[in-house]
Amino acid sequence: MEKNMSKKPTVQPALHKVIMVGSGGVGKSALTLQFMYDEFVEDYEPTKADSYRKKILLDGEEVQIDILDTAGQEDYAAIRDNYFRSGEGFLCIFSITEDESFQATQEFREQILRVKNDENIPFLLVGNKSDLNEKRKVTFQEAQDRANKWGVPYVETSAKTRDHVDKVFYDLMREIRARKKDENKTSNGRGKDKNKKKKLKCTIL
Amino acid sequence: MDFDSPEVMKDFPGLYMSERRKGNDSDYNDESEKASKKDMIIGKRKEKKDKKDKDKGYAALEGESSDESSPCKAKKSKAFKFTKSKDKDKDKECPKDKGECSSKVRQKKKVKLGFGHMFNSDGENQDIAEALPIFGADLKDACQRGKCHDGVNIPLPVRECIDFIEIFGLNFENVYKVSGNKNKVNQIKKMYNNRQTVKLSDYDVPTVTSVLKTFLRDLPEPIFTNELLVRFEEAAAIFNYNTREKYLKGLLNGLSSENKELIMWLIMHFYNIVQRDQVNRMNKQNLAQALNHTLHISSKLLQALITHRMDFYPTMHIKKYYPPLDAGSTYPEDPNIIRRELEKLESALNLIHWEMQQGFSSKWRQDQLWEVQRVQTDLKRKLKKELSHSSQTVVPDETEEQPVSLPEAEEVKGECYKSEAGAAQVDVDTNGESEDEAPDENIHALSQPQNIQSDMDTDGDEEKTEADSQPSEKVLLLKSSADNISNNESKIKNTTESSSIAITFSNDLDKKQLEDIDYGPGRKPIELSTHHSVQDNSKLTILHYKNALLMDLVDNLSKSIQIEYDQIQEYKKKLDALPPSKGVKFIRLPHSFRHVRELLACENRILEIKKVELVREIMDLTEECMDMSTTLMAAADINESCMHMLKPNF
Numbered sequence: 062m063e064k065n066m067s068k069k070p071t072v073q074p075a076l077h078k079v080i081m082v083g084s085g086g087v088g089k090s091a092l093t094l095q096f097m098y099d100e101f102v103e104d105y106e107p108t109k110a111d112s113y114r115k116k117i118l119l120d121g122e123e124v125q126i127d128i129l130d131t132a133g134q135e136d137y138a139a140i141r142d143n144y145f146r147s148g149e150g151f152l153c154i155f156s157i158t159e160d161e162s163f164q165a166t167q168e169f170r171e172q173i174l175r176v177k178n179d180e181n182i183p184f185l186l187v188g189n190k191s192d193l194n195e196k197r198k199v200t201f202q203e204a205q206d207r208a209n210k211w212g213v214p215y216v217e218t219s220a221k222t223r224d225h226v227d228k229v230f231y232d233l234m235r236e237i238r239a240r241k242k243d244e245n246k247t248s249n250g251r252g253k254d255k256n257k258k259k260k261l262k263c264t265i266l
Numbered sequence: 267m268d269f270d271s272p273e274v275m276k277d278f279p280g281l282y283m284s285e286r287r288k289g290n291d292s293d294y295n296d297e298s299e300k301a302s303k304k305d306m307i308i309g310k311r312k313e314k315k316d317k318k319d320k321d322k323g324y325a326a327l328e329g330e331s332s333d334e335s336s337p338c339k340a341k342k343s344k345a346f347k348f349t350k351s352k353d354k355d356k357d358k359e360c361p362k363d364k365g366e367c368s369s370k371v372r373q374k375k376k377v378k379l380g381f382g383h384m385f386n387s388d389g390e391n392q393d394i395a396e397a398l399p400i401f402g403a404d405l406k407d408a409c410q411r412g413k414c415h416d417g418v419n420i421p422l423p424v425r426e427c428i429d430f431i432e433i434f435g436l437n438f439e440n441v442y443k444v445s446g447n448k449n450k451v452n453q454i455k456k457m458y459n460n461r462q463t464v465k466l467s468d469y470d471v472p473t474v475t476s477v478l479k480t481f482l483r484d485l486p487e488p489i490f491t492n493e494l495l496v497r498f499e500e501a502a503a504i505f506n507y508n509t510r511e512k513y514l515k516g517l518l519n520g521l522s523s524e525n526k527e528l529i530m531w532l533i534m535h536f537y538n539i540v541q542r543d544q545v546n547r548m549n550k551q552n553l554a555q556a557l558n559h560t561l562h563i564s565s566k567l568l569q570a571l572i573t574h575r576m577d578f579y580p581t582m583h584i585k586k587y588y589p590p591l592d593a594g595s596t597y598p599e600d601p602n603i604i605r606r607e608l609e610k611l612e613s614a615l616n617l618i619h620w621e622m623q624q625g626f627s628s629k630w631r632q633d634q635l636w637e638v639q640r641v642q643t644d645l646k647r648k649l650k651k652e653l654s655h656s657s658q659t660v661v662p663d664e665t666e667e668q669p670v671s672l673p674e675a676e677e678v679k680g681e682c683y684k685s686e687a688g689a690a691q692v693d694v695d696t697n698g699e700s701e702d703e704a705p706d707e708n709i710h711a712l713s714q715p716q717n718i719q720s721d722m723d724t725d726g727d728e729e730k731t732e733a734d735s736q737p738s739e740k741v742l743l744l745k746s747s748a749d750n751i752s753n754n755e756s757k758i759k760n761t762t763e764s765s766s767i768a769i770t771f772s773n774d775l776d777k778k779q780l781e782d783i784d785y786g787p788g789r790k791p792i793e794l795s796t797h798h799s800v801q802d803n804s805k806l807t808i809l810h811y812k813n814a815l816l817m818d819l820v821d822n823l824s825k826s827i828q829i830e831y832d833q834i835q836e837y838k839k840k841l842d843a844l845p846p847s848k849g850v851k852f853i854r855l856p857h858s859f860r861h862v863r864e865l866l867a868c869e870n871r872i873l874e875i876k877k878v879e880l881v882r883e884i885m886d887l888t889e890e891c892m893d894m895s896t897t898l899m900a901a902a903d904i905n906e907s908c909m910h911m912l913k914p915n916f
Contacts, residue, residue: 111639111643112640112642114640139623146622146627147635147636
């Protein structure tokens, strides 16, 4: 019993915190579960919030990924801020078969930027359900344009076929990792850090 | 009632303290300083003996603080400030979960390694102790801020202190009288205010009792409330046992649920202390004296409450608090235990969300949120798996949730509330009465209805028959059967009516039996349940439980007997008051009436035989029930301990 405890702090791989956002029913949980456990659940059950941790090899380096799967429903919008604040990277998901969910990404993006107060937060726009191409309502170009506007990558996935599932998580983690390295440097050289601090102060005031 | 009378003042030294508490507080402290100096030495010596596994972190702090702990200097505010600055760096990153390491240094490193600058790592955590403290807050706030996630609405510090004392303090000589090291007490207080996990097992009994006392003393309002305190004191001064109980009960129900629950918990705990007075030397009087200042009540009131504790909430018992599972603990297998844990986690999550919404979203709290969430997700998955497993083998009836293995945790809890609700119902009118009537009148009110009832049931000369045959018979009846007044009433009715009613009577009794049996298991296993460890032989556990239950049963029975005796006295008085001429009239009864009388007498004899049978039966059933419930409790206990095996709870 004590062994368990003492083990923990000694091995401390880098931990990256990823948050899944998007409207209800777009497949946030499905993507997460596919990534975590290679399983695809057909029946829909709205999430309130779920959190997962997984150890993975990211370019030969052992890292831990924490995934927080949030609620799409507006009912839980109040606690969303609490979660967003602690995220290091975001997967913003919509369903390519539902235009509304695509429109909603705009709001999610704004909310994240407001909470994080950081334009460069690692962020991926993800169009899910690519296996249902025949029911597509959002064109690839449309989504790509929005991603370009935000300055973020756009990827289409299918939680069902596992298409690009790993890719979105790994890509995001690489961004987070790069971002952290970057910050380490700048905080040593004091350049960007100062800037960030200013920003933070503005919101507080 | 007149409360300015000098007698009252003399009896209740703590009565008018609430307004000028601050001043009195320091007086009290000065007084106790002398004692505490001695105790500190004793305490330290004891510690060396007791604590082999002393935490290094605390040892370091102690070293720092030992110079400062000179008792004459140790004014409240000073000590407070001191610990504040000392704890500051610890506040930021000390983990709540027990699985994490407790060494400060290691913690710091961890934070730096991670994402120290990603967030405002200064956090707001050090302020939560000042903005939303648990100590010194309104009881309602304290309950919310220091929430116990298992549904018991008592502030966490109180709960944990009592749990600790129930295990380590019951046999501690002069427990509650000896006060602990002031610096350590403040340190613990500070940790609670910072929402850190406090490992009370690193401290000694006097320190922990002092923490509890500090919490109670810091409450802005006495737990009996400024409004009702005087009334409580009034009620405690009532001489008659039943009337006093009625009044106290009514008053307790007038309190808010937080106050009531806290008082109940404390009284149950104090009762357990007093039970061991031969070992700990704290009998009712001593304990009351040690605590009356803390609770701002007279010793008399406290003693009265301890005396009556069972009658107020018979099913109530102290349930040890197991905090929600954390990432380091092994998850339970039983779906029902998982469900219960999920509820706890949900409550813990809500609390974290609440704290964050109040503006306290330090890095540490954010991590906390993720971790609790993760455990919850894991458990949810596990529950799903378990259920799908069991659905393949057994029929998973969702409604049939209450398992055999969980009587203590869930059923009893539900029962507690049930009985509370029942009590509340009864006491709506008691309360009203107690406001209007004087105690003496109340005694009459108690016995009056019975008289009226028996008068109405019979008319004319039959009444005399009854009056004639009953009293002597009832003395026997009451003495032998250990039942309460309401049952007694039904007997009076039954004896005067036909034998067909005897069946309903027995039905009534059956119901009573069932009630008794239901209450049986919940009674008071706590005291012992906290005592054994996982490794304990289950037989021993069963014996312990059985012992506790038997003690309760004996207790209750003797109390019922007392009630019956009181009743007998009442009736005797009434009989004496009857004019003697009536007896003469009685002889001149017509034949038909004599016949009725004989019939009734005969019936009564039959009923009495029946009653003896039933009494025997109820005892047998109670015994059987006790056997089963002890086995169940032992099983549940083992389950629970297994579940928490990987978690140091103290």
